[in-house]
């Protein structure tokens with residue numbers, strides 16, 4: 222069984238234009254996802270991603286969407302299989318930011334232009350498949366422990382800085398749930414890692430959303 226979830230921008234008026242432009246591919250991608258009946262029936266699906274280990278009782282496809290990034294450093298976020306250690310990128314910054322902008326320590330600048338904003342449209346971010354897209358999906362295998370990860374490098378030297386995992390509450394902040402309609406399950410990163418002098422705890426260095434809508438039909442995997 223597969224639980225499919227789609228994301229807020231597709232039904233949010235603000236992104237209507239974006240969605241219209243990419244409608245063909247978005248729907249093709251969604252048709253590979255699935256179906257509602259899974260949640261709350263025989264096996265409870267995990268409905269909320271959190272700082273705990275992520276583990277679904279059944280194979281589950283989750284669609285992720287990039288909101289924006291707000292940090293000087295150049296980061297990649299993705300899913301790490303905790304059994305094998307294998308990392309799969311979801312979104313990748315090809316450079317540190319769209320254009321340098323001022324920042325205020327400790328402030329969450331999500332959805333603003335401040336603090337070294339990075340976007341797909343601005344040429345900073347691609348999805349894990351290397352496409353200039355705000356969306357990507359990931360298939361979680363049944364009964365397998367996962368976490369999300371963020372790796373970052375200095376954009377000038379390309380030297381590695383930190384490698385963080387979402388089970389660390391100092392690195393990642395979660396809200397909402399996979400079935401929370403337009404708001405989805407937000408996942409916000411602070412790329413400064415463990416508490417230390419100067420840690421800014423802005424939790425806007427990489428902001429993504431998981432899920433938001435459960436889909437009703439699945440041509441590929443009918444019930």
Ligand SMILES: [Ca+2]
Pocket residue numbers: 291292293336423424425426
């Ligand atoms: Ca920041």
Ligand SMILES: [Ca+2]
Pocket residue numbers: 290291292293294295296314316317318337339426
């Ligand atoms: Ca950045």
Ligand SMILES: [Ca+2]
Pocket residue numbers: 292410411412413421422423424425426
């Ligand atoms: Ca930060």
